[in-house]
Amino acid sequence: MTVSKRISNINISSTMKIAQEAKEMLHKGIDVIDLSVGELDYPTPPNVKDAAIKAIDQNFTKYTINSGTIELREAIADKLRKEDYLNYSPSEIIVSNGAKQCVYNAIQSVINDGDEVIFSSPYWVSYPEMVSLAIGKSVIINTNERDNFKISREQLEEAISPRTKLLILCNPSNPTGALYNRNELEKIAEIIEKHNFYVIADEIYEKMIYDDNKFVSFASISEKVKSKTIVVNGLSKSYAMTGWRIGYAAGPQHIIKAMNKIQSHSTSNASSISQAAAVEALLGPQTFIEQMKNDYQKRRDFFFNEINSINGLQCFKPQGAFYLFPNITYFFNKSTNIFRIEHSFDLAMYLLYEAKVAAVPGSSFGSEGYLRMSYTASMEKLGEAAKRIKNALGKLT
Numbered sequence: 001m002t003v004s005k006r007i008s009n010i011n012i013s014s015t016m017k018i019a020q021e022a023k024e025m026l027h028k029g030i031d032v033i034d035l036s037v038g039e040l041d042y043p044t045p046p047n048v049k050d051a052a053i054k055a056i057d058q059n060f061t062k063y064t065i066n067s068g069t070i071e072l073r074e075a076i077a078d079k080l081r082k083e084d085y086l087n088y089s090p091s092e093i094i095v096s097n098g099a100k101q102c103v104y105n106a107i108q109s110v111i112n113d114g115d116e117v118i119f120s121s122p123y124w125v126s127y128p129e130m131v132s133l134a135i136g137k138s139v140i141i142n143t144n145e146r147d148n149f150k151i152s153r154e155q156l157e158e159a160i161s162p163r164t165k166l167l168i169l170c171n172p173s174n175p176t177g178a179l180y181n182r183n184e185l186e187k188i189a190e191i192i193e194k195h196n197f198y199v200i201a202d203e204i205y206e207k208m209i210y211d212d213n214k215f216v217s218f219a220s221i222s223e224k225v226k227s228k229t230i231v232v233n234g235l236s237k238s239y240a241m242t243g244w245r246i247g248y249a250a251g252p253q254h255i256i257k258a259m260n261k262i263q264s265h266s267t268s269n270a271s272s273i274s275q276a277a278a279v280e281a282l283l284g285p286q287t288f289i290e291q292m293k294n295d296y297q298k299r300r301d302f303f304f305n306e307i308n309s310i311n312g313l314q315c316f317k318p319q320g321a322f323y324l325f326p327n328i329t330y331f332f333n334k335s336t337n338i339f340r341i342e343h344s345f346d347l348a349m350y351l352l353y354e355a356k357v358a359a360v361p362g363s364s365f366g367s368e369g370y371l372r373m374s375y376t377a378s379m380e381k382l383g384e385a386a387k388r389i390k391n392a393l394g395k396l397t
């Protein structure tokens with residue numbers, strides 16, 4: 001007896017291996033600086049925690065409507081209207097257990113066997129595996145730092161076939177921090193308007209936008225684009241709420257209905273307590289976001305300068321999210337007497353053992369030759385990490 005074909009086709013990512021190893025080292029008392037994480041080092045804002053405590057005290061601890069409470073879906077509709085100029089009724093919105101579940105349910109809702117799903121590499125680790133679970137086919141457009149990790153109109157046109165059913169657009173991007181501006185989104189939108197397929201706009205990092213850059217929600221480009229787009233967002237990154245598991249999707253009613261069906265037969269509603277907390281996060285004071293953004297911009301500037309000044313590391317300056325994605329190919333075929341570096345995984349393992357710094361190999365994101373490092377650690381830790389990385393890389397010849 002074996003596991004299903006669908007599951008045996010799925011990879012456990014090397015991200016997990018590095019994170020697991022880093023955790024075991026930390027458990028043994030080894031001073032590892034973990035830059036592999038995908039979350040803020042801030043606690044959840046106190047008003048949000050208080051709302052959850054209140055929900056428990058008031059026994060708001062039972063099943064809710066499968067697609068989320070009306071209060072929360074109205075708060076989300078309000079946010080989308082005010083911030084993104086998008087009009088959705090609560091019936092066009094679903095709340096799920098994290099944005100991850102929204103992406104999964106959206107893919108399951110639109111993909112038939114063999115349908116093609118276009119997205120760019122480097123990609124978020126879960127996209128190809130989710131496509132594979134839906135028996136779809138990933139069509140990957142490769143990007144690199146020379147094109148600012150963004151796809152062009154020509155590349156997209158080339159990737160489209162009669163079997164294309166979906167484009168996934170992660171903006172700003174995990175892992176690169178690249179941000180599409182309005183003009184670039186309009187160019188992509190022109191193609192979407194001409195064709196007959198859906199778009200998942202994964203906008204989970206929308207609040208982490210730096211300098212004078214502006215975030216534009218893809219669905220807001222035109223009514224035609226909106227009618228084909230499933231906007232995915234959530235509170236994990238924006239409100240330091242990764243553990244609360246609240247994500248949401250807004251889109252065409254028939255797709256949201258389909259996502260609701262899947263959710264009703266798998267997890268049911270997201271936690272009632274987390275939903276009450278999410279209403280407060282969205283409707284309460286927003287000062288947290290501005291503070292967090294300013295703080296992360298400082299960390300980005302500092303860590304970017306530190307990493308870019310290390311001989312052999314070349315780094316794209318991210319406009320959003322909270323990751324650096326330096327090119328590390330300079331170190332390929334270099335070695336110490338114990339380690340030889342041939343792939344990004346080797347360099348990640350080398351840095352973990354030699355520098356005690358955990359980073360994620362680019363291969364996990366479909367792009368060999370890079371490492372992903374989160375700059376969500378404190379300035380002090382980032383400074384120490386950069387020093388250790390420089391030292392370790394200096395030993396490779």
Ligand SMILES: Cc1ncc(COP(=O)(O)O)c(C=O)c1O
Nearest residue numbers: 038098099100124174234236247
């Ligand atoms: C691009 C992207 N989309 C979606 C998610 C999922 O977020 P959530 O924690 O809300 O499930 C993540 C989390 O790392 C992400 O990086």
